Amino acid sequence: MSASPLISTERLTLRWLTPADAPFIFDLLTNPSWLQYIGDKGFKSVEDAHNYIETGPIAMYERCGHGLYLVERKEDGASLGLCGLIKRDGLDDVDIGYGFMPQYWSQGYALESSLAVLDYGYQTLRLPRIVAITSDDNPASMRLLEKLGLRHTANVRLAAIDEDMLLYTPADGICI
Secondary structure, three states: OOOOEEEEOOOEEEEEOOHHHHHHHHHHHOOHHHHHHOOOOOOOOHHHHHHHHHHHHHHHHHHHOOOEEEEEEOOOOOEEEEEEEEOOOOOOOEEEEEEEOHHHOOOOHHHHHHHHHHHHHHHHOOOOOEEEEEOOOOHHHHHHHHHOOEEEEEEEEOOOOOOEEEEEEEHHHOOO
16 A cells, blocks of 8 residues: 555645554544544544554545545645545445544645545546535535535435435536
């Protein structure tokens, strides 16, 4: 599994996760903001994060050719969060997902990485449509999805999440 950059922007690189990323993933996925807006994966240790990387993102890379990518800042190599393309059970389309450590919020990193991931999904992977889901108590995520050209069109309940989520789809059916 390569840790070389997959996507590059002005300030960021995005790459596949590797087991070596487990300490950061543990910190990110046990952060109170992740727990509130995305959900509790039940992590109790860095080993749990390691297992998640192997059975989640790495398995999705092998199965689908895409998944969640680690977002790193070019200037210092800091791991900021995750952004990528997920194929979830219960959704017909691939969806874009993201989550960042709170100290990196409101700096444009989520928008910059999401735009790059959408471009990668449409131009490189040739996906026909990319959607998104978010909880109804996450206004920052809703604003970001609207900046990406997505609009709330329905509510969905996925078995893996077991709560109503807002489904965002490309405005007017237009894809990038």
